[in-house]
Amino acid sequence: APAPPPARHLFSDPAEVEALRGNLLAWYHRCKRDLPWRALAATEPDADRRGYAVWVSEIMLQQTQVATVINYYNRWMQKWPTLQALAQASLEEVNELWAGLGYYSRGKRLQEAARKVVSELAGRMPRTAEDLQKLLPGVGRYTAGAIASISYGQATGVVDGNVIRVLCRLRCIGADSSSPAVIEQLWDMANALVDRSRPGDFNQALMELGATVCVPKAPLCGECPVKQHCQAWCRKLFGNTPKVPDVEDCGVGDCPLCPPATEPWDSNLGVTNFPRKAAKKPPRAMRTATCVLERRGCHGAPEYLIVQRPSSGLLAGLWEFPSLPLAQDLQEEREREELADHLQVWTGRPVAAKGLRFIGEVIHIFSHIHQTYVVYSLPLDGDMTLDPALSPSRWVTEDEFHASAVSTAMKKVWRA
Numbered sequence: 318a319p320a321p322p323p324a325r326h327l328f329s330d331p332a333e334v335e336a337l338r339g340n341l342l343a344w345y346h347r348c349k350r351d352l353p354w355r356a357l358a359a360t361e362p363d364a365d366r367r368g369y370a371v372w373v374s375e376i377m378l379q380q381t382q383v384a385t386v387i388n389y390y391n392r393w394m395q396k397w398p399t400l401q402a403l404a405q406a407s408l409e410e411v412n413e414l415w416a417g418l419g420y421y422s423r424g425k426r427l428q429e430a431a432r433k434v435v436s437e438l439a440g441r442m443p444r445t446a447e448d449l450q451k452l453l454p455g456v457g458r459y460t461a462g463a464i465a466s467i468s469y470g471q472a473t474g475v476v477d478g479n480v481i482r483v484l485c486r487l488r489c490i491g492a493d494s495s496s497p498a499v500i501e502q503l504w505d506m507a508n509a510l511v512d513r514s515r516p517g518d519f520n521q522a523l524m525e526l527g528a529t530v531c532v533p534k535a536p537l538c539g540e541c542p543v544k545q546h547c548q549a550w551c552r553k554l555f556g557n558t559p560k561v562p563d564v565e566d567c568g569v570g571d572c573p574l575c576p577p578a579t580e581p582w583d584s585n586l587g588v589t590n591f592p593r594k595a596a597k598k599p600p601r602a603m604r605t606a607t608c609v610l611e612r613r614g615c616h617g618a619p620e621y622l623i624v625q626r627p628s629s630g631l632l633a634g635l636w637e638f639p640s641l642p643l644a645q646d647l648q649e650e651r652e653r654e655e656l657a658d659h660l661q662v663w664t665g666r667p668v669a670a671k672g673l674r675f676i677g678e679v680i681h682i683f684s685h686i687h688q689t690y691v692v693y694s695l696p697l698d699g700d701m702t703l704d705p706a707l708s709p710s711r712w713v714t715e716d717e718f719h720a721s722a723v724s725t726a727m728k729k730v731w732r733a
C-alpha cells in the first residue's frame with residue numbers, strides 16, 4: 318500500500334475541521350447565489366423529483382457556465398418536470414432543447430438513464446452515491462456524490478474542478494492535480510471533510526467558494542470565510558517563517574503531494590501556485606468544408622438543406638449543412654472539387670465546383686478539436702428529390718433551422 322501522505326496536507330485536527338465546516342456553512346447561508354435547482358432541491362418534498370432536479374442540473378453544469386445553464390434548465394424542467402415525462406420524450410426533442418449547450422451526448426444519456434429508471438427501477442431513483450454511479454448511465458463519481466448528498470442527505474464528498482482548486486490551496490497540494498493518485502487523495506479529503514448533518518449544503522458551499530471566491534486567477538482571499546485554515550494564504554502572507562507550514566518541509570524523500578522540486582513556490586503567483594496540472598495536449602486541428610444549399614420553397618421563401626449526423630461520435634444526431642472533413646493543406650481548388658463531388662450525393666446531379674460560392678472560414682473550438690469550417694453556398698434551380706436511402710435530410714426555412722437540433726458551430730456558419 319502507498320505510504321500515507323504527510324500530515325501537513327491533511328485535515329488532521331478535529332477542532333480545525335469543525336471550525337472550517339462552521340465558517341463555510343455560515344458563509345454559504347449568507348452569500349449563496351439563488352439558482353433554480355437549489356430552490357427545487359430545498360423545497361421539493363418528493364425524493365425522486367428532488368433527485369431528478371439535481372441530476373438534470375449537474376449534467377447541464379458539466380463543462381458549462383451557470384449563467385448559460387439557467388435558461389436551459391428552466392425550459393427543461395418546464396417541459397419534462399419528472400423522470401417519467403423525460404422517459405417519454407423523443408431524442409429529437411431532447412436534442413432540440415439541448416441545441417447550443419454543447420457536449421450533446423449529455424442530453425441523450427440523461428434521457429436514456431431516465432428511461433432505465435422508469436422501466437427497470439420502477440421509477441425510483443437510486444438513493445446512494447454507489448448505486449447512482451452503478452445503475453445510471455452517464456452518472457460518474459462526482460455527479461453521484463452531488464445527487465446523493467444534495468437530494469438524499471448522504472454524507473459523501475464531491476470533487477469537481479472547483480473543489481480541486483480549493484482543497485489544493487487549503488493544503489498546499491502542488492503535485493499534478495490531474496494525476497489519479499492526487500485525485501484519489503482529494504476524494505479521501507472531501508469525504509473526511511464533508512459535514513455529517515448538512516452534507517448537501519457543505520458540498521455546495523465548497524463548490525460555491527471555488528466558483529465565486531477561490532477563483533482560478535484572482536482569488537478574493539481577503540473575503541474568504543476559510544482563510545484562517547488556508548495554508549496557501551498563510552504562505553503568501555508569512556513566507557517561510559517558523560510559525561507557517563513550509564510545504565517543502567514534508568519529511569524525507571519525495572512528498573507525493575508537494576510541488577515537484579523543479580517547480581518550487583513562486584512568490585509572484587501567491588496562492589495561485591496551487592493547483593498545478595501537467596501541460597494539456599493542444600487541441601487537434603480539423604478542416605471541414607460545408608455548403609449551404611438553397612432553393613425556393615413552395616411559398617417562394619428560401620429553404621436550406623440540412624442533414625443529420627451519425628448517432629454516435631462528435632455532435633451525434635445533430636443536424637448540419639452538408640459537410641465534408643478535409644485533409645490538411647489541401648489547395649482551395651481541390652477542396653472545392655471534393656466538396657462538389659460530395660454534394661452530388663445529396664443533389665443527385667453533377668455539381669460544378671466553380672458554381673460554389675466561397676463565403677469565408679468559421680472557427681469553432683470544441684474541447685479537443687480546433688475546427689475550421691470552410692463555408693460555401695450554392696443556390697439550386699428547380700426541385701430536388703431527397704434520397705431516403707441516405708442519412709436523414711430535410712429542407713428548412715430560416716426559422717425552422719433555428720428551431721432544429723443544430724450545434725452552436727452550425728449557427729456560426731449560418732451567421733457567416
Ligand code: SF4
Pocket residue numbers: 483486487530531532536537538539541542543544547549550588
Ligand atoms: Fe482560496 Fe484564498 Fe480562501 Fe485560500 S484564502 S481558500 S486561496 S480564497
